[in-house]
Amino acid sequence: MKTGLQIYNTLSGKMEEFQPLQSPQVGMYVCGPTVYNEVHIGNVRTFINFDLIYRYLLFLGYKVRYVRNITDVGHLLGDAADGEDRISKQSRLEAIEPMELVQKYTNNFHDVLQKFNLLPPSIEPTATAHILEQIEWTQALIDAGYAYVSNGSVYFDVMKYLEKFPYGELSGRKIEDLKDVTRSLDGVSDKTNQQDFALWKKAEPEHLMQWNSPWGKGFPGWHLECSVMSSKYLGEQFDIHGGGMDLKFPHHECEIAQSKGLHHQDPVKYWMHANMLTLNGRKMSKSDGNFFTPLQLIEGTSPLFAKPYAAEVLRFFVLQAHYRSTLDITEAALNAAEAGYKRLMEGVKSISTITTSAETNFNLSELLKGCYEAMNDDFHAPKLVAQLFEIINHVHKIHRGDLTISSEDQAQLQKEVNHWISDVLGLFESSQQNTTLIDGLMDMILQQRKLAKDNKDWATSDQIRIALEKLGVTVKDTKDGTTYSIS
Numbered sequence: 001m002k003t004g005l006q007i008y009n010t011l012s013g014k015m016e017e018f019q020p021l022q023s024p025q026v027g028m029y030v031c032g033p034t035v036y037n038e039v040h041i042g043n044v045r046t047f048i049n050f051d052l053i054y055r056y057l058l059f060l061g062y063k064v065r066y067v068r069n070i071t072d073v074g075h076l077l078g079d080a081a082d083g084e085d086r087i088s089k090q091s092r093l094e095a096i097e098p099m100e101l102v103q104k105y106t107n108n109f110h111d112v113l114q115k116f117n118l119l120p121p122s123i124e125p126t127a128t129a130h131i132l133e134q135i136e137w138t139q140a141l142i143d144a145g146y147a148y149v150s151n152g153s154v155y156f157d158v159m160k161y162l163e164k165f166p167y168g169e170l171s172g173r174k175i176e177d178l179k180d181v182t183r184s185l186d187g188v189s190d191k192t193n194q195q196d197f198a199l200w201k202k203a204e205p206e207h208l209m210q211w212n213s214p215w216g217k218g219f220p221g222w223h224l225e226c227s228v229m230s231s232k233y234l235g236e237q238f239d240i241h242g243g244g245m246d247l248k249f250p251h252h253e254c255e256i257a258q259s260k261g262l263h264h265q266d267p268v269k270y271w272m273h274a275n276m277l278t279l280n281g282r283k284m285s286k287s288d289g290n291f292f293t294p295l296q297l298i299e300g301t302s303p304l305f306a307k308p309y310a311a312e313v314l315r316f317f318v319l320q321a322h323y324r325s326t327l328d329i330t331e332a333a334l335n336a337a338e339a340g341y342k343r344l345m346e347g348v349k350s351i352s353t354i355t356t357s358a359e360t361n362f363n364l365s366e367l368l369k370g371c372y373e374a375m376n377d378d379f380h381a382p383k384l385v386a387q388l389f390e391i392i393n394h395v396h397k398i399h400r401g402d403l404t405i406s407s408e409d410q411a412q413l414q415k416e417v418n419h420w421i422s423d424v425l426g427l428f429e430s431s432q433q434n435t436t437l438i439d440g441l442m443d444m445i446l447q448q449r450k451l452a453k454d455n456k457d458w459a460t461s462d463q464i465r466i467a468l469e470k471l472g473v474t475v476k477d478t479k480d481g482t483t484y485s486i487s
C-alpha cells in the first residue's frame with residue numbers, strides 16, 4: 001500500500017516515508033493520562049492531535065489498532081522516602097477508594113474526549129489490570145542481567161545496558177546529564193547509580209495500592225506499564241508510539257531500554273511527539289497552577305476568557321497548529337478560531353446550494369489533491385485547513401458566477417470536503433446551534449416567569465422553576481436579573 005505519507009520520526013530526527021511493518025495493518029500506541037484528576041486543555045490538545053493521526057490513517061485505508069492506556073497506578077511524587085503515588089494521595093484527599101478515584105477520573109476523561117469528538121481507541125488497557133505481566137517483565141529483566149533487586153525494589157541497570165546498547169537516543173541526552181534528572185523519580189539510596197530507574201517499588205505498609213511480588217509487596221514503576229501493554233497488544237515491534245514531547249525523557253527513553261533489554265530490538269518504528277499547549281508562553285501544567293480545564297472553557301467560567309467557546313471551536317483551534325509546534329492559548333486566538341470555524345462551516349454548507357453548469361472550468365482534482373498533500377506532510381492539519389479555505393474561495397466564486405462546476409463535480413466536491421471535515425479533522429457542529437436555540441427558549445421561559453412574578457402569580461412562577469429543575473436547569477435570581485445553568 002503506497003500512500004505517500006511522510007512522518008517526522010523523533011528517533012531519527014527526520015521525515016520518513018511511512019511504511020508499516022505489516023501493511024495494511026498499523027499498530028499505534030499513545031500514552032494515556034494518569035487518572036488522578038481532571039485533564040486540562042493541554043492534555044486534550046495532545047489527544048486531539050493523535051486522534052487526527054488515527055483518523056487520517058483510517059482514512060487512507062490502514063487497519064489501525066490504536067492502543068491508549070490509562071495510568072491508574074505508579075506515579076511517584078518526590079523521592080521514594082516520602083514519595084507517594086499521586087492516586088493514593090488524591091484518594092486520601094477526596095476520602096474515596098483509589099479505584100473509585102480512578103473510575104471517577106476515567107469517566108471524566110471519556111466525557112471530555114467525547115465532547116471534542118475523539119474516536120475511542122481500539123484497546124484502552126489499564127496498568128492495574130497488567131500487574132502480573134509487569135512482574136514477569138521485571139523478573140525477565142533481572143534474569144537478562146539488566147535489573148537488580150535492592151531493598152524490596154527492582155531497578156533497571158542503565159550502566160549494564162550501556163555496555164550493549166546506546167541510551168538517550170530518543171531524547172539526545174548524554175548519560176552524564178541524566179544523573180540529576182532521574183533523581184526525583186525514585187529513591188536514590190537504594191540504587192546503584194542515580195540514572196537507574198525503578199521497575200518495581202517496595203510499598204510501605206500505609207501505601208494504598210500494592211501487590212504481592214517475588215520481591216515483597218510493592219507496585220510497578222510507571223515506564224514499565226507502557227512497554228508491557230504496548231508489546232502485549234501490538235507485538236514486540238510495532239509502528240507508531242506517541243505522546244507529548246515532555247514524555248520523551250525519561251518515560252519513552254526508559255521504555256526503549258526496557259524493551260531492547262528484553263527483546264534486543266527497537267520496539268517502535270516511528271516515534272511521534274506532540275508539542276505543548278502554552279498559556280502566557282509557559283507550558284500548561286496542573287502542578288504549576290497554569291491551566292484551564294476543558295469545561296471551564298466550554299462553560300465560560302475560566303477567569304481569563306470573557307465568554308464560553310464551543311468544543312468544536314476549541315478542536316478547530318487545536319487543529320490550526322501543526323502538532324509539532326507549540327500553541328499559545330489566548331483570547332484573541334480563540335476568537336479568531338471561532339470566526340474561522342464559522343466561515344469554514346458556512347462555506348462547506350454553501351456547496352450544497354451551488355447552481356451547476358454544463359462543465360467545470362477550473363482544475364478540481366488539483367484542488368482536492370492539495371488536501372492529501374497537506375496531510376501527507378506529517379499530518380499537517382493547518383495546511384489542510386488552508387486548502388479547505390482555498391476550496392471555499394472557489395465555491396464563493398462559483399456562487400458569484402466567476403467559475404462554473406458540473407453537477408457531477410459538485411457531488412464529488414461535496415463528498416470529499418465532507419470526508420475531510422468530518423472523518424479526518426473530526427469537526428462537527430453541535431452545541432453552537434443548540435446553545436443558540438436553548439438560549440432563545442430560555443429567554444422566552446424566563447420572561448413568562450417574570451411576567452407571572454410581576455403579577456404576583458407565585459404558583460405559576462414556582463411551577464416554571466420546578467419544571468426547569470426537573471430538567472436539570474437551575475434558575476437563579478440576582479439583583480442584576482435572572483440567570484440559569486444547566487447541569
Ligand code: AMP
Nearest residue numbers: 033034042043046243244276277283284
Ligand atoms: P499526563 O497525565 O501528565 O501523563 O499527561 C497526559 C498527556 O498530556 C501526555 O501525553 C502529556 O505529554 C500531555 N501533556 C501534558 N501537558 C501538556 C501540555 N501543556 N500541552 C500538550 N500536551 C500536554
Ligand code: ZN
Nearest residue numbers: 031032226251
Ligand atoms: Zn507511556
